[in-house]
Amino acid sequence: MTTITSASPADAVADLNSRLDAPVARVAAHTDIIDGVLPRLVVEPATPAQVSQTLAWATERGRTVIVRGGGTKIGWGPTSSSIEVLLSMSELDGVEAHRHGDLTATVQAGTTLSALNAVLAEHRQWLALDPPDEDSATIGGIVATNDSGPRRHWHGAPRDLIIGMTLVRADGVIAHSGGIVVKNVAGYDLARLLTGSFGSLGVIVNATFKLAPLAEASRTVVVDFPGTDQCAPYVAGLVAQASMPTALELAAPPARMLVRFESVETVAEQQASHAVTIAGQHGGTAVVLTGDDETCAWRAHDARVFGADQGGTILKVVTMPAELSSTLARIGEEAQANQLDYAVTGRAGLGVLHVLLTGGAAARASIIMALRSRVPLGQGSVVVRRADAELKSLVGVWGPIGDGLPIMREVKRRFDPTGTLGPGRGPGGL
Amino acid sequence: MIDSDFLSELERIVGTDGLVRDESELLTYESDGLMSHRSRPAAAVLPETAEQVQAVVRLCHQRTVPFVARGQGTGLSGGALPHPEGVLIVMTRMNRVLDIDIPNQRITVEPGVINLEVTRQVASDGYYYAPDPSSQVICSIGGNLAENSGGAHCLKYGFTVHHVLGVEAVLPDGEMVHLGGAALDSPGLDLLGVVVGSEGTLAVVTKVTLRVLRRPQAVRTLLAAFDSTDAAGNAVSDVIAAGIIPAAIEMMDRTTIRAAEAAVQPGFPDAEAVLIVELDGSQSEVETRFKQIEAVCARNQAWGVQVAQDDAQRGRIWMGRKAAFAAMGRVSPNYYVQDGVIPRSTLPEVLRRIRALEQRSGLTIGNVFHAGDGNLHPLVCYDEAVEGQAELAEHVASEILSYCLDVGGSLTGEHGIGSDKACHMPKMFSADDLATMQLVRVAFDPDGICNPDKLFPTPRLCGEVPGPYRAHPAETAGLAARV
Ligand SMILES: Cc1cc2nc3c(=O)[nH]c(=O)nc-3n(C[C@H](O)[C@H](O)[C@H](O)COP(=O)(O)OP(=O)(O)OC[C@H]3O[C@@H](n4cnc5c(N)ncnc54)[C@H](O)[C@@H]3O)c2cc1C
Numbered sequence: 049m050t051t052i053t054s055a056s057p058a059d060a061v062a063d064l065n066s067r068l069d070a071p072v073a074r075v076a077a078h079t080d081i082i083d084g085v086l087p088r089l090v091v092e093p094a095t096p097a098q099v100s101q102t103l104a105w106a107t108e109r110g111r112t113v114i115v116r117g118g119g120t121k122i123g124w125g126p127t128s129s130s131i132e133v134l135l136s137m138s139e140l141d142g143v144e145a146h147r148h149g150d151l152t153a154t155v156q157a158g159t160t161l162s163a164l165n166a167v168l169a170e171h172r173q174w175l176a177l178d179p180p181d182e183d184s185a186t187i188g189g190i191v192a193t194n195d196s197g198p199r200r201h202w203h204g205a206p207r208d209l210i211i212g213m214t215l216v217r218a219d220g221v222i223a224h225s226g227g228i229v230v231k232n233v234a235g236y237d238l239a240r241l242l243t244g245s246f247g248s249l250g251v252i253v254n255a256t257f258k259l260a261p262l263a264e265a266s267r268t269v270v271v272d273f274p275g276t277d278q279c280a281p282y283v284a285g286l287v288a289q290a291s292m293p294t295a296l297e298l299a300a301p302p303a304r305m306l307v308r309f310e311s312v313e314t315v316a317e318q319q320a321s322h323a324v325t326i327a328g329q330h331g332g333t334a335v336v337l338t339g340d341d342e343t344c345a346w347r348a349h350d351a352r353v354f355g356a357d358q359g360g361t362i363l364k365v366v367t368m369p370a371e372l373s374s375t376l377a378r379i380g381e382e383a384q385a386n387q388l389d390y391a392v393t394g395r396a397g398l399g400v401l402h403v404l405l406t407g408g409a410a411a412r413a414s415i416i417m418a419l420r421s422r423v424p425l426g427q428g429s430v431v432v433r434r435a436d437a438e439l440k441s442l443v444g445v446w447g448p449i450g451d452g453l454p455i456m457r458e459v460k461r462r463f464d465p466t467g468t469l470g471p472g473r474g475p476g477g478l
Numbered sequence: 479m480i481d482s483d484f485l486s487e488l489e490r491i492v493g494t495d496g497l498v499r500d501e502s503e504l505l506t507y508e509s510d511g512l513m514s515h516r517s518r519p520a521a522a523v524l525p526e527t528a529e530q531v532q533a534v535v536r537l538c539h540q541r542t543v544p545f546v547a548r549g550q551g552t553g554l555s556g557g558a559l560p561h562p563e564g565v566l567i568v569m570t571r572m573n574r575v576l577d578i579d580i581p582n583q584r585i586t587v588e589p590g591v592i593n594l595e596v597t598r599q600v601a602s603d604g605y606y607y608a609p610d611p612s613s614q615v616i617c618s619i620g621g622n623l624a625e626n627s628g629g630a631h632c633l634k635y636g637f638t639v640h641h642v643l644g645v646e647a648v649l650p651d652g653e654m655v656h657l658g659g660a661a662l663d664s665p666g667l668d669l670l671g672v673v674v675g676s677e678g679t680l681a682v683v684t685k686v687t688l689r690v691l692r693r694p695q696a697v698r699t700l701l702a703a704f705d706s707t708d709a710a711g712n713a714v715s716d717v718i719a720a721g722i723i724p725a726a727i728e729m730m731d732r733t734t735i736r737a738a739e740a741a742v743q744p745g746f747p748d749a750e751a752v753l754i755v756e757l758d759g760s761q762s763e764v765e766t767r768f769k770q771i772e773a774v775c776a777r778n779q780a781w782g783v784q785v786a787q788d789d790a791q792r793g794r795i796w797m798g799r800k801a802a803f804a805a806m807g808r809v810s811p812n813y814y815v816q817d818g819v820i821p822r823s824t825l826p827e828v829l830r831r832i833r834a835l836e837q838r839s840g841l842t843i844g845n846v847f848h849a850g851d852g853n854l855h856p857l858v859c860y861d862e863a864v865e866g867q868a869e870l871a872e873h874v875a876s877e878i879l880s881y882c883l884d885v886g887g888s889l890t891g892e893h894g895i896g897s898d899k900a901c902h903m904p905k906m907f908s909a910d911d912l913a914t915m916q917l918v919r920v921a922f923d924p925d926g927i928c929n930p931d932k933l934f935p936t937p938r939l940c941g942e943v944p945g946p947y948r949a950h951p952a953e954t955a956g957l958a959a960r961v
Contacts, residue, residue, distance in 0.1 A: 147821060147823065149715060149718065149719070149821075149822065149823035150821040150822050150823050150852070151718060152821070172721060194663070194668070204636075204640065205663075207668060207671055208636065208640055215914075217914060221910050221913070221914065222910060223908075223910050223911045223913075223914035224907065224908070224911045225911065225914075225915070227886065227887070227888050227906075228821060228886050229819045229820065229821055229851070229852055229886070229887050229888050229891075230851045230852070231628060231632070231637070231819050231848070231851040231852065231853045231888075231891040231892065232819055232888040232890070232891060233625065233626045233637075233675050233888075233890050233891065233892055233893075233894055233895075234888050234889045234890050234895055234899075234903070234906055234907075235895070235903065235906075235907060235911070235912075235915050235933070236672050236675070236676055236915040236918050236919075236933075237626075237639070237671060237672050237674070237675055238672070238914060238915060238918070240639070240668055240671030240672060241667065241668060241669070241671060241672040241918065243668060243671070244667070244668050245667055245668070248667075249667075260723070261718075261721030261722070261723065262721070263721075264721070284581070287583075287692055288604075288692075290692055290693070290694060290695040290760065291760070292694075292759055292760055292763075311763055311766075312763075312766050312767075314762065314766065315760065315762045315763045315766055318760075318762045319760060319762070319763075364663070366661050366662055366663050367661060368582050368660060368661050369581070369582050369583070370579075370581035370582045398662055399661060399662065400662055400663060425656070425659070426644060426656060426658075426659030426660055426661065426664065427659065427660055427661050428661045429661065429663065429664060429665050431665050446665040446666070447665060449664075449665055449666045450655075450656055450659075450664070450666070451653075451654070451655045451656055452655045452656060452657050452666055452669060453666065454653070455649060455653075455655060455669065455921065455922065456666050456667045456669060458921040458922075459667060459669065459917075459918060459921040459922075460667075461921070462917040462918070462920060462921040463917055474667070475665055475666045475667055476665060476666045476667070478667070
């Protein structure tokens with residue numbers, strides 16, 4: 049291995065371009081800065097072969113690579129002190145195939161979720177994921193972070209919907225896993241392994257998903273409760289009545305729930321009115337929204353934590369569903385004790401919450417530590433999703449991983465022995 | 479090597495009662511549901527605790543002795559085929575239900591628990607365990623997890639992987655790890671996602687936390703007859719095109735209908751094809767969708783439509799479907815069960831090829847499928863007593879797999895690769911694809927002692943060149959060499 053990190057960025061660009069079948073490498077610009085770090089060079093491949101050429105070169109030259117999709121989550125994960133190669137996937141975009149009769153689609157990693165869903169909508173189908181930033185978040189980024197939104201409640205997360213993947217290994221080898229059929233148990237499920245791996249095992253160049261039909265009609269019941277204590281019993285009440293919402297969201301403080309029903313018109317209407325009745329039994333005041341009002345309500349809900357103008361730290365707090373009330377209470381108490389402003393939104397039925405915190409770094413660090421200290425391993429987690437470098441270095445991004453960490457490290461070592469792919473940025477610091 | 483010293487070590491771990499070394503007793507474990515593959519293990523152990531499993535695996539690791547986990551032995555791909563110089567770890571005694579947590583919709587069990595038992599444990603609370611392989615009364619959760627088993631209802635509710643939240647597992651070096659957890663999204667790589675479906679080649683699972691679902695408010699089941707499998711196939715397409723995801727859509731052809739009728743008399747019409755469509759959900763949803771399904775059936779000239787009026791009638795329809803495999807024994811001395819997958823929309827084309835193959839080979843081929851997700855189960859009938867027919871049947875079954883791959887399908891939808899299809903893997907995956915899967919394998923099991931000779935083609939199993947080699951584009955471009 050020849051290490052030429054001392055060479056100037058321009059020399060490195062020339063060296064890499066001589067290995068690429070098209071000169072898609074360039075010197076980084078200010079818009080490429082990540083967490084305050086300017087990468088040495090940026091590559092914008094348009095084909096899987098160019099991804100392969102770049103990675104093979106980087107591994108051979110001992111350079112580290114960070115992958116950027118839409119750039120919406122690039123600030124997640126630990127901060128790197130230096131970034132050598134930034135691999136930008138935005139040119140690798142487009143829907144390769146929409147097999148509407150089979151309810152599947154194959155899409156290149158750089159395609160944004162909204163662009164994909166616009167194509168799928170022509171046949172009244174969609175990739176049933178609604179994470180934040182769907183206009184800029186790319187499929188590769190969403191899969192690499194296993195990100196999802198409110199309708200995970202019914203449809204699941206990327207790991208539940210992915211059926212195939214093409215990936216490029218650190219050494220440049222291109223490999224496939226799964227296929228284009230929804231049911232398939234041939235070979236190891238590498239697509240699932242790479243999902244949520246934060247780019248630590250390979251670069252995703254395309255993915256194939258199982259799709260869902262677009263519902264004819266939608267209703268959202270917005271319920272306001274006097275306090276968060278009523279939320280969990282309301283969720284239990286819905287479950288007991290075999291209610292089947294596609295989203296079951298919570299927003300606090302104070303205490304609001306958004307329950308969405310998607311089906312044919314009459315059914316959505318009927319289920320919504322049922323949810324209103326149950327809300328009344330739990331002391332809530334409910335309205336049913338549809339059309340533009342409904343869209344606005346969901347946009348506002350999303351923006352509470354993820355809004356572009358919201359600064360601050362975002363945590364992902366996972367709890368056992370039955371611990372929802374106590375978890376919310378604890379977040380509230382800790383925020384008050386640390387004099388932090390906070391907002392919580394999330395999947396009430398699944399126990400997956402996002403918490404936005406604003407206030408001093410020491411106070412934010414202290415709440416994270418306090419919350420982590422209260423969750424037994426396997427019963428929940430507190431992960432830093434977005435934060436400044438200072439906070440990330442104070443508390444670490446992931447929290448405890450448990451006894452699976454050594455085997456995770458070994459998998460990483462086998463896939464990327466030279467540590468080319470975003471070293472330290474993978475889950476658990478891989 | 480297994481010597482008397484090794485055997486007494488095993489005995490010390492699992493007790494006299496937990497060690498099987500007698501040749502005739504070992505016969506029981508010679509094969510799983512794929513009877514054509516047989517091999518006697520050097521020893522079998524029946525551990526009762528995770529610690530015993532760990533001690534056995536640790537011992538095997540120290541002596542580099544291969545081991546194979548076995549659940550109920552109902553697997554159909556030879557996944558639990560013993561290694562002749564190895565230890566078979568039979569998990570059936572680890573069948574305790576450890577925790578039922580209804581508020582969180584979770585249940586934690588040992589892997590030897592039978593699939594249907596999980597539902598029994600939570601039924602009185604109004605819950606059930608969704609994956610329902612036809613073998614659910616006899617197969618174990620450990621086997622389901624290893625095979626990522628599916629069932630008729632996985633069209634809407636997903637496979638085992640969608641319902642397993644966390645496991646405790648013993649790695650091939652004897653370390654015990656916890657992957658996933660009772661809560662969602664445990665930080666770290668999703669190793670659980672790859673252990674599920676790894677056919678016992680990465681770890682021995684000793685504890686499993688599963689998600690259970692609330693029973694839907696309403697269920698409706700319909701059976702409809704068609705004059706051709708094409709018409710039935712079109713009805714399936716129309717259902718999907720209407721934006722409906724039923725809980726299940728199953729198809730049977732004339733051969734399997736007759737076999738089921740002979741075996742369990744479910745009262746199916748004598749037709750070219752029947753479809754079983756089941757809807758579940760809220761009362762209003764089911765009623766609305768059911769009308770749409772009836773309209774689709776009528777449009778495709780369905781006849782003999784039966785709508786289950788109660789649980790008993792619904793049970794009878796499903797009994798006819800679930801008995802289809804076993805029922806073939808009524809119409810043919812022997813049969814070979816194939817498991818392949820196609821994109822659903824290619825069903826008519828692939829069925830035509832199967833019909834042509836049937837005529838060409840002279841062997842009857844019955845078809846049952848999970849039509850909603852394109853999972854075919856052709857049943858190739860033959861008579862062992864007729865010389866050459868067994869080989870012909872196997873050949874015919876392989877040919878059907880090639881039809882599946884031709885249309886972009888898969889070698890297996892639920893039975894797994896095991897020892898049966900390992901040599902077919904290069905037809906579906908390039909050398910680079912397989913080498914990449916091997917990276918996972920060697921990370922977990924560098925010594926290759928955990929269920930060896932399964933899933934991956936090896937020269938020992940398949941000859942020097944395992945199947946036709948396809949150069950990967952990256953290789954031809956000189957970018958990557960074969961590992
Ligand atoms: C009549 C019939 C119908 C069937 N129908 C279906 C169906 O509808 N859908 C379907 O998916 N399958 C079906 N099968 C196949 C089979 O029942 C499933 O594959 C089942 O999951 C196997 O479970 P088992 O306990 O018998 O496992 P086994 O056959 O004993 O083992 C299967 C694999 O699991 C591994 N294993 C077992 N326990 C463990 C453990 N604790 N840790 C690690 N690895 C372990 C073994 O090593 C082996 O590789 C059917 C089989 C029959 C005979």
